[in-house]
Amino acid sequence: MPGAKDIAETRSEEGSTGFPDFGDSIDPPTFEQILEMDDDEDEREFSKSIVYGFFEQAEGTFTKMETSLANGDLAQLSSLGHFLKGSSATLGLTKVKDSCEKIQHFGAKKDETGTVDEADDQVCLQRIKDTLVDVKAEYSEAEKLLKKFYHDPS
Amino acid sequence: MPSAWDCGMGDLKSRLFARAKFIRWPSSLSAASSASSNTENERRAADVSNKSTAFPSVEDDLPRAREHHATPVIVDGEPTRAASIGGAERLNRPPRQPQPSPPPAEPAAVRTQIPQLTVEEATPDTRDHQENGSGLPSAVDTGLQPNHESSRQEGAPSASIDTAAILLNPDPTTITIQRSTQPQRPTEQTVRKQSLVPRTQTKLIRTLLDAEQPPSSATTPLDYFSERPPTINPDMISRKIWVRRPQASATMVTINEDDLVDDVRDTILRKYGNSLGRTYDAPDVTLRITAREQTQQLQRSLERVLGPEEPMAQTLDLYYPGGQTIDEALIIDVPQRRTPRPSPRPCNGSYYGEDIRPNEAATDYFPPMPRVPSPHLPTTVSNVSGQSGSHHAPVHSISILNTGQVPTLPSPGSARRHHGRPKMPRQATTSPTILTTASANLNNGTAPHPRQHRPRVNSNASETKQGPPAPPPLPTPPKADPPHAATPPIPRVASPRPQKLPRRTNRKSSEQPQLPTGILDITVPPINVLIVEDNMLNLKLLEAFMKRLRVRWQTAMNGRDAVTKWQTGGFHLVLMDIQLPIMSGLEATKEIRRLERVNGVGVFSSSVTSSTTPQTSPKQEPEDKDKLPNTDLFKSPVIIVALTASSLQSDRRAALAAGCNDFLTKPVNFVWLERKVMEWGCMQALIDFDGWRKWKDFAPSAAAEKPKASRKEKTRSSSTSVTTSRDEPQTDGASS
Structure with missing residues (x-):
């Protein structure tokens, strides 16, 4: 029960918020400031709506990315990457955010840091394809943690 | 003399539990001299001091101490007797016997018991055996011990009487009854006592022995029997107690006998210099004590927080008669760190922008x-x-x-x-x-x-x-x-x-x-x-x-x-x-x-x-x-x-x-x-x-x-x- 222990400890140190240990998937301060917006720390209505909104958004975006990938639409991919980057950054999902940023750069025909141009579309597409796999894994990890946090059995 | 002894016994009884561990070996040694009356003490002072001088060596010379204990066992052939507290006291008493002026009947009775012990201590084993053999049957001897113990608990007067009775008329039944009242635990306790005597107490013991008034020094150990002599500084008497942090391993800290919980907290902070000492002050720390199953009736709850004003040693003795084991270590609690939360991101200390x-x-x-x-x-x-x-x-x-x-x-x-x-x-x-x-x-x-x-x-x-x-x-x-x-x-x-x-x-x-x-x-x-x-x-x-x-x-x-x-x-x-x-x-x-x-x-x-x-x-x-x-x-x-x-x-x-x-x-x-x-x-x-x-x-x-x-x-x-x-x-x- 290391997980339960972590939660308990965090709670006691924290005092009231009960912020769990999400490891490096989620940036605590960023996520916590969303939790701070909750009126009720038991219901967590607001943050939950944000988080679940993000789930929908992310899954929708992944689908779109797949489509764009099939179409070879780099610009769209870059835009989608940017879009999801904003959301994940807001929630503090740092890993997802970083991967989305890469996709954004790849879609803009750059390398993953966004500084070097990459002329070959196919290379970019392939990179996006790889990154997409990563980001999905990172996303599902974060999703699992978050759903656990919100006591969502699913 | 008898009255003095009686008083000593009564005193002993009343303090037995409170002081139980107060003084370990050395105390029991001096306990021999414990006879509360000064006159008697004085008389014996020389004798006692002679014997007890050896005592500091108890710690230094463990084997020897064991030998003492072992002796009675051999003599009596009774396992129970071996390590009992009574045994320890008996050990102490022997010194009196050799004394030139034999006390009146009752004391004599007491002494008669003692002799067995005495043998172990100062006198050669052989002599001891002889005395035992000649004086009392081994059965009686064993009985005496418990008797002695029980008498303490039950009341001084009876104690002496009982002893006398036993002496004169060793009755197995009596012995048995008395023995039944005697808990087994002292056995282990005695053993522990030996090992727990810190070297630092050598000084105490010596002080006691060399004190100007030997009698009082003799009394010391005797916290069991008498008021503590004024010459002894409580600070000199130290003991170790087990403490631990939750989910952590226990450690021992040395405290003085009359330390309050408050003092102990200080000591603990010194011991935990890094993890606690840097962050917390003594008043932040709370100690929890967990009662043993048997002693639960003493406290309503199994576990409670010690107040800073409680005397540590006495409380421990109350909770853990027979000695605190490592499993019974006091639990150190520190307050959760609850700093004011100036920002919405409290957990991130470095947050300030x-x-x-x-x-x-x-x-x-x-x-x-x-x-x-x-x-x-x-x-x-x-x-x-x-x-x-x-x-x-x-x-x-x-x-x-x-x-x-x-x-x-x-x-x-x-x-x-x-x-x-x-x-x-x-x-x-x-x-x-x-x-x-x-x-x-x-x-x-x-x-x-x-x-x-x-x-x-x-x-x-x-x-x-x-x-x-x-x-x-x-x-x-x-x-x-x-x-x-x-x-x-x-x-x-x-x-x-x-x-x-x-x-x-x-x-x-x-x-x-x-x-x-x-x-x-x-x-x-x-x-x-x-x-x-x-x-x-x-x-x-x-x-x-x-x-x-x-x-x-x-x-x-x-x-x-x-x-x-x-x-x-x-x-x-x-x-x-x-x-x-x-x-x-x-x-x-x-x-x-x-x-x-x-x-x-x-x-x-x-x-x-x-x-x-x-x-x-x-x-x-x-x-x-x-x-x-x-x-x-x-x-x-x-x-x-x-x-x-x-x-x-x-x-x-x-x-x-x-x-x-x-x-x-x-x-x-x-x-x-x-x-x-x-x-x-x-x-x-x-x-x-x-x-x-x-x-x-x-x-x-x-x-x-x-x-x-x-x-x-x-x-x-x-x-x-x-x-x-x-x-x-x-x-x-x-x-x-």
Whole structure:
């Protein structure tokens, strides 16, 4: 029960918020400031709506990315990457955010840091394809943690 | 003599449990001399001292000590006897026997028991055996021990009698009965005693033995039997106790016998010098003791926290007769670290922004300006707090100013739970004051009944709430010249320290929302914010944040939308996402600046000192399509804060070049956002102050209406006048 222990400890140190240990998937301060917006720390209505909104958004975006990938639409991919980057950054999902940023750069025909141009579309597409796999894994990890946090059995 | 012995026994009985472990081996040794009466003690002193001198060696010479114990076993052939406390005492007593003057009958009885022990101690084993053999049957001997023990418990007189009885007439039954009362535990205890005697106690023992009054020294051990002799310093007697932190392994700390729990805490902090000592003070630490199963009846609960005033040793003895085992270590609890939570990100200690995001302080781009003199300070503070008392009022006033009509209440949020956490002390900054004043002024300028919406300036409630006492009002400088000179420089208002975000109370806003004092620590200027953000998620979050700050806001999803909304007027602050569909944030910013320029909005194109109100300094007439519908709603250039997802300097420069005033990195840090809203909002209010001055000159009639309008709330009207008078110094300060 290391997980339960972590939660308990965090709670006691924290005092009231009960912020769990999400490891490096989620940036605590960023996520916590969303939790701070909750009126009720038991219901967590607001943050939950944000988080679940993000789930929908992310899954929708992944689908779109797949489509764009099939179409070879780099610009769209870059835009989608940017879009999801904003959301994940807001929630503090740092890993997802970083991967989305890469996709954004790849879609803009750059390398993953966004500084070097990459002329070959196919290379970019392939990179996006790889990154997409990563980001999905990172996303599902974060999703699992978050759903656990919100006591969502699913 | 008998009486003395009796007393000793009685004393022993009463103290047995309390003192049980008080003195280990050495004590039992001296216990021999324990005979409470001085005369007897004196007589034996020499003898005792001889014997007991050997005692310190007990520790030094463990094997020998064991031998002592072993001896009785051999002699008696009784396993139970071997390690019992009684055994120990018997050991002590032997010394008496050799004594020249044999005590009367009862003592003799006692002594007779003792002899067995004696043999073990000082005399050669052989002798001991002999004595045993000759004096008493082994069975009796064994019986005696228990008897002795039980007699202590039951009462001194009986004890001696019993002993005598046994001596004279060793009756197995008696023995058995007595033995039954005798718990088994002493066995192990004795063994432990040996090992626990710290070397440091050698000194004690020697002190006892070498003391001027040998008898008293002899008594020492005898805490069992008599009062502690005055010559013995309790500090000399130390013991070790087990302590541990929860879920950690136990450790021993040395305490003095008469230490209170409070002292023990000190000791523990020294022992845990790193993990606890650096963070906690002794009073922070609590010790928990867990009762044994058997002793639970002593305490209602199995576990309890020791009070600082409890004597440690006695408490331990009470709980753990027979000695504390490692499993019974006291548990050290320290308070959870509950620091005040100044920011919404409490768990991140390093959160305070300057270190982390220095760039966003934007000092590079906005070099330090002379601070605006704050003649208003007194009012300011109270204004701020007053505003917090009725937070909707300012919103009304500003909205009336900008829209000409009373807007609905600003986005009533769902009820918020109030966190009773410690708040940062309020700091008197100039900005909030000015802000309130300015907005009030604006209000006066445009609204027919502005007074209704005045914040409750200088209300009593605010007095109680504000941290620093309001300084006495400054003398009002001579009236300032024309409003022209009034435009203040754009100051970098001192950032308020990050504070707890205001929370809404559960109370629905009634006509006059009554906020408990202390709930609203931050008074954000009553500004109107345009949020430009294409991501619904972020938008939702920003909206929620604006709700909490109780500022009005509107949203736009793309750059074009943003420009259109801005053109309706009345915005003080734009939070502009840079990467937007249709028209990027940078383009939108440029467009807004262009429109401001052609419409001659605000001070942007004019110098600080020469700036005038927008109405009085029109530039060339803008083309129709660019003309703003209502220039009255554009008192000053809007503040545009760029929201950038990238932390690249180049992006920031681009944003600033496009006309943004400031930027924030996404994910938006709410503390920073709040600061920006506060700072820029205050600045905006400062700028708008001009308009109020203008109105004031124009409308004495409006001023005449004040009393009427403020009929409802006298405090408001009075505060208004105060504010009014204070405004002049402000103007001067700003213009100078």
